Amino acid sequence: MGWLFYTDRRVKSYADEKAEITRLCTFDTDTRETRLVKACKVGSTWYAAAKVTSRDGSPLEDATYVTDADGSIIFGAVFLTRCDDGCWGYKDMEESAGPVDSRAPLSILALLSDLKDPDSYAHAWRQRCRDWAAIPDYEEGDKIRLASPVTLTDGSTCQIVTATYYRRGRQKRRCYRIEETGGLVRLSKGSLAGSILLSSAKGATSPVLAEFVAGQGA
Structure with missing residues (x-):
């Protein structure tokens, strides 16, 4: 139809x-x-x-x-x-x-x-x-490896990125910081399919919580 x-x-x-x-x-x-x-x-x-x-x-x-x-x-x-x-x-x-x-x-x-x-x-x-x-919804500070390199408009590629935000007026918009250059790039959700979390923002910014959890397992 x-x-x-x-x-x-x-x-x-x-x-x-x-x-x-x-x-x-x-x-x-x-x-x-x-x-x-x-x-x-x-x-x-x-x-x-x-x-x-x-x-x-x-x-x-x-x-x-x-x-x-x-x-x-x-x-x-x-x-x-x-x-x-x-x-x-x-x-x-x-x-x-x-x-x-x-x-x-x-x-x-x-x-x-x-x-x-x-x-x-x-x-x-x-x-x-x-x-x-099933595509992950990464949090700010999460470092990830894309399933395959993404080609940018200038012809360069990126594969390891860190989730972050930039401000546009009063709004915060999701973007990703490129590991090799430090530049920012917008990625579609589809481009995150098959990606792997290399390091979690939660673990990196919560040493006290990590110590507490480790103590619970002792």
Whole structure:
């Protein structure tokens, strides 16, 4: 399915978006009912878990999902969103359709029904979401080695960096200090995949706590 834009500008806020995602995940057929269980927005993308039940209460039969104990199934959905000249629009995909955006929170994945095919698009999508969630969120002062060197705009590379911040107005923004040059660089979360913590800021700045912990083990 392509993009659908609302030219009446009805969607103006986060609350409006969530209400629209809820509406889009709420529909009935002659035999089934679908209702939103949970939705989360990551960047400009909404991730949703929607529950399908039979209208007569009988257990569902589905080619993709294992039926849950109550006879229902819960599937994942992805809603890409953007604004164009003030008009909000979306593109929706069910997880088995092979969506590219793969940053669904673990709280969404935990709700979804098991899959019958371990080689399905949905299974691969869920694994990419788990891989994304597993990327560490480093603290200020943590020294790390990236899985592979990152090429910078001047053609140089860096691989060992230390997490820090710089100020822009009243905001603190995450950046990384390059080991070799001392320069600062912004890194995407994706570039931290597979990185290794070389030294922890907590251990380096808490000698008293380290001594206390060592004494507890004596």
